[in-house]
Amino acid sequence: MTAALLLTDRPQLRRGVRAATDPLSDETVLLFPEGVLILNETAAAVVRQCDGCLSVAEVAQAVGEVYDDVAVADVMSLLRDLIAQKLLVANRG
């Protein structure tokens, strides 16, 4: 099941999911009741923008300013993946 995601949706970490820094590796990790997901640098940059206020388009733009090789499509597919893993929700309307 691929969640439909619009450029105007405002993604946000799901309740009970917390981003943190791994004390051993300094990587960004997502912590949730069942486990841990280690994020690579660009994924971490994307997730950091997901505050529930910025739209997908704005998140992609903000990340694109720092990492110019990250396209909107990459951001969309990462967000879809995190939504499918129930780590992220997309606010709409």
Add this chain to the structure above:
Amino acid sequence: MDRPLGLLAELTYKCPLHCPYCSNPVAVPRAAELTLHEWCRVLAEARQLGVLQLHLTGGEPLVRPDLTPLITQARDLGFYVNLVTSGVGLDERRASELAHAGLDHVQLSMQDADRGAADEIAGARVFGHKLAAARAVTAVELPLTINVVLHRGNIGRIGPIADLAAALSADRLELAHTQYYGWGLLNRSALLPTRDQVVAAEHAVAHARATYGDTLEILYVVADYHESYPKPCMHGWGRRHIVIAPDGRVLPCPAAAQIVGLGIETVRERPLNEIWHHSPAFTRFRGYGWMSEPCRSCARKEIDFGGCRCQAFQLTGDASRADPVCQLSPDNHLVEAALRVVGPPHQPLHPRSNPSVE
């Protein structure tokens, strides 16, 4: 990355409930529980090892009067803190106190959707307390997972259980088949569902998922006795998780204390770091070197690590054999035999009693 990610802190074996499927050991050694001071030291050591998640469990962790300062300390150290509770004693005041201390998530056990059946299996009139606890948790905006252990007596009510979880505004519902350890093993023949019940349960889960969609996430943890291959127990022995028993014994799995001659050490005698790396209890079944056939040359060993050592020990007396749940195991007939004796629907259950460790 070979480091522990999760610490299961069993704060006490005391519990106001008497669930006959409880996976706590039936007999526990007489020893004093770790103090708050000792737990704080152990948490700091766990953090240095790289542990990211802390599961506070038991028994019933709420019976510890020092739970709040423990959570404060855990959050200060940076852990994701999950409380696994029966909910007895969790009113809105306590829930708010725990939330303010930094608790991240609550896993609340419910026995059934039917009040009478729930209280009967819990051995106490607690259904009402649990509804109140669920409301207290959501009132203080803590994320809530409702956990239901499935067995022959409640497996037919997955639909009503999902309705109840949704009505209580749970974020998630975890339906987990009984794990046959401790009291669960003692009561196995009365708890094991029939194969027909397991099939019907899968349909009921699919139906509930379709009904609730994104509003209620439903996790379903399968019945390993009815599977062809074992579960990847603890994601591998001594690989991702540490369990600390109420008296400070450090274990690779909550059921491991029963394995004779494992060489279990305690945080009272040795730093956690040394135990993780060098304790015989951890090194004994770490990796693949300890395996014999059929696991040694099996491609699935990297998926399931040969299954559960405790289950192998319980059923065969030898913890280094393949998990008998595996269809390739020469001991699989032991599981088949257990499934054949699934008897009449109502059999006497031995309620869990509390250990006499004062």
